[in-house]
Amino acid sequence: PPMGDPAAATLDGAVAQYRRAFFDRDTAGVAQLVGPGILAPGDPSLRFVTEHFAQAGAETGIDRALRLDTTVMLIDDPVKRVDNMTMAWGLEGRVPFLDHELVELAATCPPEYKIAHEGKGVLKQAARRVIPSEVIDRPKGYFPVPALTHLEGPYLDMVRDALYAPTAKERGLFNTDAVDALLANPNGKLTPLRGNELWQIALLELWLQRHGVTGPVA
Known part of the structure; x- marks a missing residue:
């Protein structure tokens, strides 16, 4: 995983690794796409990540990235989508993995455990007591909405x-x-x-x- 790379050990290195792995375009590319006077000055996305990573309480690249995921990305993307879609159909969704005590326990795991076995080693090991291995080890399903890559x-x-x-x-x-x-x-x-x-x-x-x-x- 990019955030487990030794290059992510420092703040600057963690920001660079995160940008390389998760940014889908750079400011120069966006500037070529949009009309004049529209693009915000500087690089707001990079500035946001840098400021978030610089906050106290996360000392490794893995923990910096996971804190950003937990407090920003998770809330504003998958959780919001699940809530919107279930409520649109009169359903009440529950997300047991976001139980605050479970999240607090997971946060105490050493960084190397958090990325073991593609990031779910501890969870898979615990789940084998109650879930068949063929379910745990099957290929991951596709979560995002499929996007067209070929237009015709x-x-x-x-x-x-x-x-x-x-x-x-x-x-x-x-x-x-x-x-x-x-x-x-x-x-x-x-x-x-x-x-x-x-x-x-x-x-x-x-x-x-x-x-x-x-x-x-x-």
């Missing part, structure tokens, strides 16, 4: 229509030259985490149009 046919037409729509041009969120370049080679630009860059900006534009967000952004 009706999906490419939909993307082109969205990005060339009058509302998109009026909004001015994306650099027109960058949009033209992506549409000229729709499958030629993948992000470091293997996402199709054209598909990603198209999804944002489609969401803005569906929710009636109009007018210039700057």
Whole structure:
């Protein structure tokens, strides 16, 4: 795991390892995509991670990353999604692994145990008392919503229509030259985490149009 690498032992090293493993694009890449006057100065994402890692209480790269996951990423992403989807259908979700006593116990484990056996060694060992090994050792299921990496046919037409729509041009969120370049080679630009860059900006534009967000952004 990147955060268990000796290079992550220092604050600067931990930030660099985290950025390399989890950032899907850099500021320069975003600056090429968006219109003038839209991008925030500096690198807000990198600044946020650096400030969070610098806080007292986590001395290793693993613990710094896990603290960020526990207090920020977990709350604002998977937990929020589970809550939104269950409540939308009148269900009350429960997340037993987030019981505060269990979380507090897990936090006391030495860092090397936290990343053993792909990060779930302790949990798997404890679970073998009650769950069959064929369940524990089977391949992990796919959790994120599948994203298109290859655009063609009706999906490419939909993307082109969205990005060339009058509302998109009026909004001015994306650099027109960058949009033209992506549409000229729709499958030629993948992000470091293997996402199709054209598909990603198209999804944002489609969401803005569906929710009636109009007018210039700057």
